[in-house]
Amino acid sequence: MNGRSNSQSEVFSMRRAITTALLLGTVLLSTSFGAQDAEQERFKKSYEKALTAEFISHGNWITDYDLARERAKKEGKVIFVFFSRSYAP
Amino acid sequence: MERGPLSQPDFPAFSAKVIPFLHLTTRIKGKKHDGLLGEKGFRSFPTLAFMDAEGKIIGQPAERSIASFEQAFDVLSKHLELVAKHLALEKRIANGEKGLEFELFVAEYNLGKVTGEAVTRRIKAFKDLTPAQQKQADQILLDEEVIGLIKRAMEDEDAVRTVSARFVELLDANTLPSKRVALDFWAILAHTAAKDSNAALLERVIQGLRKGYPDREDVQNYAASLEEKLKELSK
Numbered sequence: 001m002n003g004r005s006n007s008q009s010e011v012f013s014m015r016r017a018i019t020t021a022l023l024l025g026t027v028l029l030s031t032s033f034g035a036q037d038a039e040q041e042r043f044k045k046s047y048e049k050a051l052t053a054e055f056i057s058h059g060n061w062i063t064d065y066d067l068a069r070e071r072a073k074k075e076g077k078v079i080f081v082f083f084s085r086s087y088a089p
Numbered sequence: 090m091e092r093g094p095l096s097q098p099d100f101p102a103f104s105a106k107v108i109p110f111l112h113l114t115t116r117i118k119g120k121k122h123d124g125l126l127g128e129k130g131f132r133s134f135p136t137l138a139f140m141d142a143e144g145k146i147i148g149q150p151a152e153r154s155i156a157s158f159e160q161a162f163d164v165l166s167k168h169l170e171l172v173a174k175h176l177a178l179e180k181r182i183a184n185g186e187k188g189l190e191f192e193l194f195v196a197e198y199n200l201g202k203v204t205g206e207a208v209t210r211r212i213k214a215f216k217d218l219t220p221a222q223q224k225q226a227d228q229i230l231l232d233e234e235v236i237g238l239i240k241r242a243m244e245d246e247d248a249v250r251t252v253s254a255r256f257v258e259l260l261d262a263n264t265l266p267s268k269r270v271a272l273d274f275w276a277i278l279a280h281t282a283a284k285d286s287n288a289a290l291l292e293r294v295i296q297g298l299r300k301g302y303p304d305r306e307d308v309q310n311y312a313a314s315l316e317e318k319l320k321e322l323s324k
Contacts, residue, residue, distance in 0.1 A: 046115070060105075062109065065121075080158070080162075081137070083125070
């Protein structure tokens with residue numbers, strides 16, 4: 001005769017399954033967050049690199065939307081906006 | 090784009106007239122205004138546009154060239170000047186200033202707020218216009234007549250000949266529509282001249298285009314193509 005009854009064994013198995021699932025989920029989540037963090041780092045580096053492009057200083061481009069609107073109001077000028085991206089598609 | 094018009098030597102001269110704003114979509118979480126492209130109704134990169142100081146999109150250049158940027162800027166600047174003029178007039182009238190009704194009408198007309206029959210009705214209601222104002226009123230009435238005739242010619246090919254005949258009358262009387270309307274006027278005359286092999290009329294159209302639009306490269310190119318046609322007619 002073993003130390004557990006059938007119903008106790010079922011409960012034990014269920015608890016083990018839940019614990020395993022929780023552990024697995026935690027590992028997956030950590031991996032996922034880690035990947036997201038790495039991706040965000042890449043985006044930040046790409047953005048910093050994009051800001052060094054020669055055409056920006058050549059044309060005196062502002063990269064701050066709030067500042068652009070402030071200057072447009074102050075100087076009575078229209079804003080010429082160039083929409084682009086810094087991340088690779 | 091970056092290696093094209095935005096890097097050309099004459100770009101800084103254009104960018105000095107505006108506030109050049111580079112918006113980069115970064116996909117960095119929490120970055121302020123990162124979704125601006127979509128908020129402004131655009132979907133693709135690269136996109137160029139003009140905004141007012143509130144951030145409202147007011148226009149876009151037709152092409153990716155400095156010439157196109159300049160052209161769009163000129164049109165927008167004129168429009169913004171008209172808007173400012175109209176606002177200033179409304180303010181003066183609100184402050185009790187008298188005698189500005191005709192000026193206000195002209196400001197509204199130039200903004201496209203008064204069109205069609207309303208233009209004629211409002212002009213006819215003015216009494217005691219000064220000679221300069223009367224001249225301006227007459228020009229507006231002529232422009233409205235020409236706009237109506239152009240519309241007729243565009244909608245009904247059979248009407249082109251009648252419209253063209255009226256345009257020749259105006260040309261003979263040296264009564265020409267203003268620049269904002271005249272291109273279609275000349276185009277309809279050119280079409281009829283070419284169709285009728287009328288070299289004399291075609292020559293007058295070419296002169297009108299060359300003289301009226303010396304700074305418009307597209308119009309000068311059109312005049313050049315008509316000159317080629319004229320050479321064929323003269324053979």
